[in-house]
Amino acid sequence: MEIDKDKEEVKKIREWMNTEEYKELNFKRNAIVINPERACQPLGAVLCAAGFEDTMPFVHGSHGCVAYYRNNLSRHFREPMNAVSTSLTEDGAVFGGQANGFEGFKNALALYKPKMFAISTTCMSEVIGDDLGQIVTNAREKGFLPENILAPYANTPSFIGSHLEGYDNMLAAIIETLGIKTENFNDTINIIFGFDTTIGNIYEIKRLLKIMGAQYLVLSDYSNALDSPLNGEYKFYNEKLTKLDDTKASVNNKASIALQKFSTKKTLSVLADKFHQTVKTLRSPVGIKYTDEFLMMVSELTGKTITKEIENERGRAVDSMTDAQQYIHGKKFAIFGDPDMLTGLTSYLLEMGGIPKYVLCSNGNEEFKKDIEALFIEYSVTEGEVYINKDLWHLRSLVMTNPVDMLIGPSHGKFLAKDAKIPHVRMGYPIFDRVNIHRYPYYGYNGVINLTTWIVNKFMDILDDTCDDAHFELLR
Numbered sequence: 001m002e003i004d005k006d007k008e009e010v011k012k013i014r015e016w017m018n019t020e021e022y023k024e025l026n027f028k029r030n031a032i033v034i035n036p037e038r039a040c041q042p043l044g045a046v047l048c049a050a051g052f053e054d055t056m057p058f059v060h061g062s063h064g065c066v067a068y069y070r071n072n073l074s075r076h077f078r079e080p081m082n083a084v085s086t087s088l089t090e091d092g093a094v095f096g097g098q099a100n101g102f103e104g105f106k107n108a109l110a111l112y113k114p115k116m117f118a119i120s121t122t123c124m125s126e127v128i129g130d131d132l133g134q135i136v137t138n139a140r141e142k143g144f145l146p147e148n149i150l151a152p153y154a155n156t157p158s159f160i161g162s163h164l165e166g167y168d169n170m171l172a173a174i175i176e177t178l179g180i181k182t183e184n185f186n187d188t189i190n191i192i193f194g195f196d197t198t199i200g201n202i203y204e205i206k207r208l209l210k211i212m213g214a215q216y217l218v219l220s221d222y223s224n225a226l227d228s229p230l231n232g233e234y235k236f237y238n239e240k241l242t243k244l245d246d247t248k249a250s251v252n253n254k255a256s257i258a259l260q261k262f263s264t265k266k267t268l269s270v271l272a273d274k275f276h277q278t279v280k281t282l283r284s285p286v287g288i289k290y291t292d293e294f295l296m297m298v299s300e301l302t303g304k305t306i307t308k309e310i311e312n313e314r315g316r317a318v319d320s321m322t323d324a325q326q327y328i329h330g331k332k333f334a335i336f337g338d339p340d341m342l343t344g345l346t347s348y349l350l351e352m353g354g355i356p357k358y359v360l361c362s363n364g365n366e367e368f369k370k371d372i373e374a375l376f377i378e379y380s381v382t383e384g385e386v387y388i389n390k391d392l393w394h395l396r397s398l399v400m401t402n403p404v405d406m407l408i409g410p411s412h413g414k415f416l417a418k419d420a421k422i423p424h425v426r427m428g429y430p431i432f433d434r435v436n437i438h439r440y441p442y443y444g445y446n447g448v449i450n451l452t453t454w455i456v457n458k459f460m461d462i463l464d465d466t467c468d469d470a471h472f473e474l475l476r
């Protein structure tokens with residue numbers, strides 16, 4: 001009898017959680033966050049470091065934090081992820097972590113023999129105020145860190161920013177430490193992807209640059225480390241990552257193009273201010289318009305033409321959109337994830353006549369919000385709503401009170417998609433519950449075809465699964 005009463009009460013509360021009244025209370029919440037779509041700064045720093053030749057990501061902090069980054073990144077890529085920690089514990093917190101740093105350099109050098117340590121910090125080392133520069137200098141003086149081992153370091157306090165700033169801080173530190181300015185200017189352009197865990201995007205952009213005949217250098221190219229072939233040969237440090245000598249010379253290249261705006265600001269300012277390089281920030285090349293912008297920028301900087309082959313690819317992508325437009329037009333979407341992916345995805349959905357009803361970014365800022373609102377105005381969409389610094393529990397309230405047709409974003413959204421009984425297309429970081437998504441690009445014209453395929457076929461599967469016999473059609 002008591003159990004029945006409890007069940008009734010739970011049911012009542014569950015139903016109340018889907019009401020406008022609950023949504024209002026939920027949006028007044030400011031003491032806690034529930035399921036924010038963001039990771040902490042050092043995770044981004046570790047990913048960035050993984051793209052450089054013979055480099056060991058070296059995190060000054062507790063090993064529990066490092067276990068989290070390794071585990072999180074490994075689950076997404078389904079590949080091993082290297083990183084070491086200085087294993088700070090209570091005594092380090094009281095007396096400072098320098099001794100752990102010395103020990104860490106000594107052990108990691110003996111075991112893993114890197115050419116470079118890419119050093120970042122965690123909450124703990126930031127709170128106790130350890131001076132990374134001092135630790136590196138003292139380690140060199142005392143012989144724990146030989147002069148020939150490169151050691152760029154970045155402060156990556158986890159209580160501000162997110163994995164995006166962590167990536168940016170680490171890349172800026174690597175370029176600032178390694179870059180050697182000379183008068184040897186050349187026609188190579190640097191491509192900076194930013195925090196992008198879709199390896200397919202990296203392959204796609206490199207493929208397009210190759211077709212155009214453009215000389216390029218990817219700064220932090222982890223594609224071969226985090227999508228390494230299974231051929232029976234294990235390599236602790238993968239080949240074909242960004243070479244350290246190329247990184248040193250990268251500051252003399254003709255220009256740098258960043259394909260994300262919110263995880264590359266510091267890096268670009270180092271290249272522009274310290275090395276006087278031409279730098280360009282583009283919207284991530286998602287959808288037709290932003291891919292056009294990318295290719296035209298490459299053409300302008302390198303003098304290379306956009307070939308007929310690429311023009312044909314564009315034509316095929318436009319054809320695929322035209323074939324499928326009727327299935328997306330007028331449909332409402334809730335999308336969430338990192339800001340640059342969301343800007344690109346919003347633009348693509350608008351190109352398809354879709355309505356990005358809710359655009360929610362836990363690590364977005366006012367600049368991002370303005371970018372999305374400008375897109376709504378450009379496409380005369382009046383129903384779109386953009387939320388920054390909100391979490392997935394907020395998004396749940398939104399879709400439960402005013403439903404949408406589809407959710408697009410990383411795996412963490414699956415719980416709210418289930419509650420709201422809407423389909424969920426996986427995109428972004430992290431994706432833990434689907435395979436191979438990160439191997440398919442959403443950048444470029446092929447990315448347009450992939451996005452259209454994922455979204456439209458999901459709608460069609462649902463139609464087939466839920467329609468009655470009379471409407472179970474061969475033609476859709």
Ligand code: SF4
Nearest residue numbers: 040065068122123158
């Ligand atoms: S937020 Fe702080 S404590 Fe948590 S994993 Fe990141 S660095 Fe460690």
